[in-house]
Amino acid sequence: MAEDYKKLTNEVGAQVPDNENSITAGPRGPVVMQDVWLMEKMAHFNREVIPERRMHAKGWGAYGTFTVTNDISKYTRAKVLQPNTVTNTFVRFSTVAGERGAADTERDIRGFACKFYTEEGNWDLVGNNTPTFFIRDVHNFSDLNRAVKRDPRTGRRSAQNNWDYWTLLPETFHQRTITMSDRGIPASFRNMHVYGEHTFSFYNEENERVWCKFHLLTQQGIKNLTDEEAEKIAGMDREYHGKDLYDAIERKDYPKWTMYVQIMSEEQAKNHYENPFDITKIWRHKEFPLIEVGVLELNRNPENYYAEVEQAAFSPAHVVNGIGFSPDKFLQGRLFSYGDAQRYRLGVNHNHIPVNKPKVQANEYHRDGAMRVDGNFGGISAYTPNSYGYWAAQPDVSEPPLDLEGAMYRFDPNDDPTDDNFRAGGDLYRLMAEDKKELLIENTVRNMGDAHDNIKYRHSVHCYWADKDYGERMCKALGLDLNRVIELSAGDHKSLIAATLDIVS
Numbered sequence: 001m002a003e004d005y006k007k008l009t010n011e012v013g014a015q016v017p018d019n020e021n022s023i024t025a026g027p028r029g030p031v032v033m034q035d036v037w038l039m040e041k042m043a044h045f046n047r048e049v050i051p052e053r054r055m056h057a058k059g060w061g062a063y064g065t066f067t068v069t070n071d072i073s074k075y076t077r078a079k080v081l082q083p084n085t086v087t088n089t090f091v092r093f094s095t096v097a098g099e100r101g102a103a104d105t106e107r108d109i110r111g112f113a114c115k116f117y118t119e120e121g122n123w124d125l126v127g128n129n130t131p132t133f134f135i136r137d138v139h140n141f142s143d144l145n146r147a148v149k150r151d152p153r154t155g156r157r158s159a160q161n162n163w164d165y166w167t168l169l170p171e172t173f174h175q176r177t178i179t180m181s182d183r184g185i186p187a188s189f190r191n192m193h194v195y196g197e198h199t200f201s202f203y204n205e206e207n208e209r210v211w212c213k214f215h216l217l218t219q220q221g222i223k224n225l226t227d228e229e230a231e232k233i234a235g236m237d238r239e240y241h242g243k244d245l246y247d248a249i250e251r252k253d254y255p256k257w258t259m260y261v262q263i264m265s266e267e268q269a270k271n272h273y274e275n276p277f278d279i280t281k282i283w284r285h286k287e288f289p290l291i292e293v294g295v296l297e298l299n300r301n302p303e304n305y306y307a308e309v310e311q312a313a314f315s316p317a318h319v320v321n322g323i324g325f326s327p328d329k330f331l332q333g334r335l336f337s338y339g340d341a342q343r344y345r346l347g348v349n350h351n352h353i354p355v356n357k358p359k360v361q362a363n364e365y366h367r368d369g370a371m372r373v374d375g376n377f378g379g380i381s382a383y384t385p386n387s388y389g390y391w392a393a394q395p396d397v398s399e400p401p402l403d404l405e406g407a408m409y410r411f412d413p414n415d416d417p418t419d420d421n422f423r424a425g426g427d428l429y430r431l432m433a434e435d436k437k438e439l440l441i442e443n444t445v446r447n448m449g450d451a452h453d454n455i456k457y458r459h460s461v462h463c464y465w466a467d468k469d470y471g472e473r474m475c476k477a478l479g480l481d482l483n484r485v486i487e488l489s490a491g492d493h494k495s496l497i498a499a500t501l502d503i504v505s
């Protein structure tokens, strides 16, 4: 043990004579206020819990490297993506709905957040283990989380709330199918693919823009758990996925993912048959093939969970020169939300916490604020513009202008004639082998549990619209009347909802 850690001191370095016996007035008397070390110890303990992340509260992290193996410089000038560049990274995996103490093996999507400490500042890729998402408007996000988290009356998770919400929004269908499939419970974080999900942009040295999507495919192969296996594990080890990742890294069995991008030109985007900026849609690989970029390897465990994993703060707003956003309105909402959550969860100076701190100097001219523990830029001028030459903006990193069109309005994507919420889910079902289809149906039935039959009808009709066989099997497994499913499926989504609104048993 290091010499530094051998002697107990108080919070400001003075020696502490006793850490077990309180000072009392007499051998059997009450504690005195003068036991200041005791007061300090109790007061600090009471403040050791910070708010958990509003979602993705349960997670595990590891450091690693990202090595570029291909040349995609014709698309992006980002230094982190230039051939042979090696960049240090920190990754955090998470479940979404469960709180900080939840079991790792719940059926849920998994979060994947990667911080690239690039020489041009930090780039955070904050994604999930699915290529798409449940919803597409920021307005829906807090409601989604309220529906999948705890019921306000009982304090328990509720299949009724969860499936009521999902089935009222047809755009959730594809993600519902993925979550209920065998991929809904990965065997480990190492055995799943991860995705950026949104459409992002790249721009190159010529200041030309393309749209892109990120895919990181596991080199360990896909492996999943059945509901039965997951339940058993949850009863024995709630930290199963955390342990798996930690142990693999300790035994030097470093997990790796190959990063690919899909690229769509601005022209292609204008003519695409569905909205390329809708996160509930995917870009088909046949039309937009995967282009290899590089390899992410995780090879070092954190030294301290709280300091490095709990205090890690990722934000989709953190991009670097050569990588940009897109008109995806769901992404746009996220650009505000993360920093806002972290100012509350960790404080205004959370980017100074070592795990969040960029490896290059941040010259952002923010000053002061709670827990400003560095030199606070000393006497350097605090305003800009100034005549001293500080804080000069860097116009050479400007991205190309983006032409936009149309009126400002609350557009409902369901009114877009190109919008099809069931095509991708149906394609996925048809791609599944028979045993996977069976699992999908069984998992869904278990997951819908005691939800009202009308909600089950809605889901079955959605399945029927996606694929007749999917709908018929779902209907049968849920013990519903196929004639009613066929009858309901003759109308549109509005009439389906109108006919199934009564969900009070």
Ligand code: HEM
Pocket (backbone or CB within 6 Å): 052, 053, 054, 055, 056, 059, 092, 093, 094, 110, 111, 112, 113, 126, 127, 128, 133, 137, 138, 141, 195, 196, 197, 198, 312, 313, 314, 330, 331, 333, 334, 337, 338, 341, 342, 345
């Ligand atoms: C408008 C939609 C969304 C909003 C408003 C939102 C908001 C948030 C917030 C506030 C947090 C907690 C941040 C913190 O306390 O540090 C969070 C965590 C997270 N979100 Fe989202 N989110 C949205 C959609 C998504 C999507 C589409 C993805 C995946 C593509 C995603 C992936 C994640 C991940 C992985 C984390 C955990 C990050 C970590 O490990 O610290 N979120 N989100």
